[in-house]
Amino acid sequence: MTQFLAFILLIGPLIFVHELGHLLAAKLVDVKVVRFSLGFGPALARIQLGETEYRIAPIPLGGYVTLLGQSPDEPLAPHEAHRALRNRPLWARYLVLGAGPLFNLLLPLLLYFTFYLGHTVIAPPVIGTVLDDSAAATSELRSGDRIVAIDGTDIHSWGEMQDHVRAAPDREVKLQIERDGVRFDRFVTPRRSVVKNAVDEPEARGMLGVFPWVYAPQIGIVDTHSPAHEQGLMTGDIITSINGEPIETVEDLERELTRQGTALLRLTYLRAVPVRGELGTYWWYASHHARLLPRHEGGASTGLLPANTFIRTVAPGSPAAKAGIAPGDRVLAVGDRPVTRWETVAVMLDRQGTKPIDLRVQSPGEAPRTVRVEQEIRTHRGIYKQERSYLFFGAEPYAKREVPPPEPIRGRVTYAVRSAVDETLSMLGMMWTSLRQMVTLERGVDELSSVVGIFNVAGTAAEQGPGQFLLLMALLSINLGFVNLLPIPILDGGHLMFFTLEALRRRPLGQRAREVASAVGLVIILVLLLIALRNDITRFWMD
Missing domain, CATH: 2.30.42.10 (PDZ domain)
Structure with a gap:
C-alpha cells in the first residue's frame, strides 16, 4: 500500500502538470476545452466548471485533455467553429500541443530549486x-x-x-x-x-x-629494523603529537619529522583495538607513547612513513590477490611513476583499464618487488536495480581521512536558482545524448523502463527521504517532457511534426497520411513499451 501511494504521489503531479499545460495554453488562445481528465477509464469524480468537465479516473497511468476540433473529421457547430483547434492559427496549435511537454520541462526547475533551497551549507574550496x-x-x-x-x-x-x-x-x-x-x-x-x-x-x-579531504597522520612501516618498529609502532597507528606539537594531518607529520631532524622524538599515538559488543565489533582507539631516536643514514631515519600507500585489505580472489599483493604491503610505483598518495594509484589504474600494469610493491622486512596486475570489469546493482560496471582492483589502502567542515551558503536563493538551471540543462543534455546513442546503435535498449519500473523505484525513493523523492520526480518529469517532444505520431511531438509539415507544404497533411503515420507511431510506442516491460520484469523479478 505504501509503495502504491508513493507511485501515485510520484506520477500524479507529473500527469497533472502536463495536462495543465495543455489546458492553460488552450484557454489562452480561446480553444474550447471539453474535458480535463487525470487518469483513464470511467469517472470516479467529476465537476462541470463553465464549459469544461474536470474528472478523476481510476487508471493512474496518464491523463488527457479533450479539445474541440482536435480530430480532423469532428463535426462542429457553426457558432463554435472558430474555437476549434484545427481552425486556430498554426502558432496557436504549436502553443497548445507544445505546452504539455514544456510544463514538464519547467517543473524540474521548481523541484530542483526546492531541493537546493533546503541546503544550508556547502563544501568550501579548500585544498586537502x-x-x-x-x-x-x-x-x-x-x-x-x-x-x-x-x-x-x-x-x-x-x-x-x-x-x-x-x-x-x-x-x-x-x-x-x-x-x-x-x-x-x-x-x-x-x-x-x-x-x-x-x-x-x-x-x-x-x-x-x-x-x-586530508588524511590523518596514520603511519606505515616496512623497515623491520627501523627505530619505529623496534619501539613497537605498527602500520595503521595514528600519530597525535611529536615533542608536544599536535599533529593533525599527514602533511603535518611529514613537516614535523623533517623539522625535528635527528632530535629525540617523543610520540603520542593512537592504536585501534577491536572491542566486541552486543551489537557488533567496535574499534577503540587507545593512546600510547613512544620515544624514537632517528638513525643517521644519509639523513634522519625513523621508519615512519605515511600509511596512505599501504594496503589495509585485499579481497580474496581479486586481481590484487592474484598478483601476490598482501595487507601491509606498500605501493612504491605504478608503472615507472613513483607514488606517495593513493589517489595517484587510483587515477593510473583507472586510466589503464583492464590492460596489464606493473606495480612496484614492498612487504615489511623485504626488498621491493614488481607485480603485474590485470583489473577486472565487474557489475553491481544500485538501490534502483540499475546495473553498473566498474573496474575492480581488489585492494584498499589505509585511508582515514576527513573533509573540512562545510560552510554556510551565501545567497541561498541565488545558489538554488543557479543549481536548478544547471541540473535541468545537464539532464536534458544527457537525455539527448542517450537518444542519439540509441538511434545510432551505440547504446542498447536494455536501460528502458516502463511503468512497472517506475512503480518499483517510487517506493525505494520514498524510503530514501523527501530529497531523493524530489530528485526522482524531477528526472521523470524531464523524461516525460523530452519523450513527448519526439516526432512520433500519437505523441505531442508527432502533432508538432504534422504542424511543421503543414507550414512547409502550406496545406495540411492528408487524412490517409495521418492515419498511416499514427499507426506506425503506435507500433513504435508498443514495441518500446514491450521492451521496457521485459527489462523491468528481468530487473525486478528475475534476479
Whole structure:
C-alpha cells in the first residue's frame, strides 16, 4: 500500500502538470476545452466548471485533455467553429500541443530549486590532498590553500572550483589563493584528462590534481629494523603529537619529522583495538607513547612513513590477490611513476583499464618487488536495480581521512536558482545524448523502463527521504517532457511534426497520411513499451 501511494504521489503531479499545460495554453488562445481528465477509464469524480468537465479516473497511468476540433473529421457547430483547434492559427496549435511537454520541462526547475533551497551549507574550496606531479603540485599549491577566485570570478564552493577548472583543459587560469591569511595569485594550467561522463561519452576536462579531504597522520612501516618498529609502532597507528606539537594531518607529520631532524622524538599515538559488543565489533582507539631516536643514514631515519600507500585489505580472489599483493604491503610505483598518495594509484589504474600494469610493491622486512596486475570489469546493482560496471582492483589502502567542515551558503536563493538551471540543462543534455546513442546503435535498449519500473523505484525513493523523492520526480518529469517532444505520431511531438509539415507544404497533411503515420507511431510506442516491460520484469523479478 505504501509503495502504491508513493507511485501515485510520484506520477500524479507529473500527469497533472502536463495536462495543465495543455489546458492553460488552450484557454489562452480561446480553444474550447471539453474535458480535463487525470487518469483513464470511467469517472470516479467529476465537476462541470463553465464549459469544461474536470474528472478523476481510476487508471493512474496518464491523463488527457479533450479539445474541440482536435480530430480532423469532428463535426462542429457553426457558432463554435472558430474555437476549434484545427481552425486556430498554426502558432496557436504549436502553443497548445507544445505546452504539455514544456510544463514538464519547467517543473524540474521548481523541484530542483526546492531541493537546493533546503541546503544550508556547502563544501568550501579548500585544498586537502595534492597529487604527485600534478598541475597543482607544479604550481606549488598546498594542503590548506583556499581558492578565492579563478580568472577574477569569486569561488565560494568546491563544486564551483571544479566546474571552472574542468572547463579549462590545457588553458592557463589565474587562481587567487589564500594561505595563512595572505592572498596571492598563481597561474596554473589544468592538465587535459579525457574521461567518460554519465552517458559513457568521452569528455575532455581540466584537472588540477587536488582533492578536498586530508588524511590523518596514520603511519606505515616496512623497515623491520627501523627505530619505529623496534619501539613497537605498527602500520595503521595514528600519530597525535611529536615533542608536544599536535599533529593533525599527514602533511603535518611529514613537516614535523623533517623539522625535528635527528632530535629525540617523543610520540603520542593512537592504536585501534577491536572491542566486541552486543551489537557488533567496535574499534577503540587507545593512546600510547613512544620515544624514537632517528638513525643517521644519509639523513634522519625513523621508519615512519605515511600509511596512505599501504594496503589495509585485499579481497580474496581479486586481481590484487592474484598478483601476490598482501595487507601491509606498500605501493612504491605504478608503472615507472613513483607514488606517495593513493589517489595517484587510483587515477593510473583507472586510466589503464583492464590492460596489464606493473606495480612496484614492498612487504615489511623485504626488498621491493614488481607485480603485474590485470583489473577486472565487474557489475553491481544500485538501490534502483540499475546495473553498473566498474573496474575492480581488489585492494584498499589505509585511508582515514576527513573533509573540512562545510560552510554556510551565501545567497541561498541565488545558489538554488543557479543549481536548478544547471541540473535541468545537464539532464536534458544527457537525455539527448542517450537518444542519439540509441538511434545510432551505440547504446542498447536494455536501460528502458516502463511503468512497472517506475512503480518499483517510487517506493525505494520514498524510503530514501523527501530529497531523493524530489530528485526522482524531477528526472521523470524531464523524461516525460523530452519523450513527448519526439516526432512520433500519437505523441505531442508527432502533432508538432504534422504542424511543421503543414507550414512547409502550406496545406495540411492528408487524412490517409495521418492515419498511416499514427499507426506506425503506435507500433513504435508498443514495441518500446514491450521492451521496457521485459527489462523491468528481468530487473525486478528475475534476479
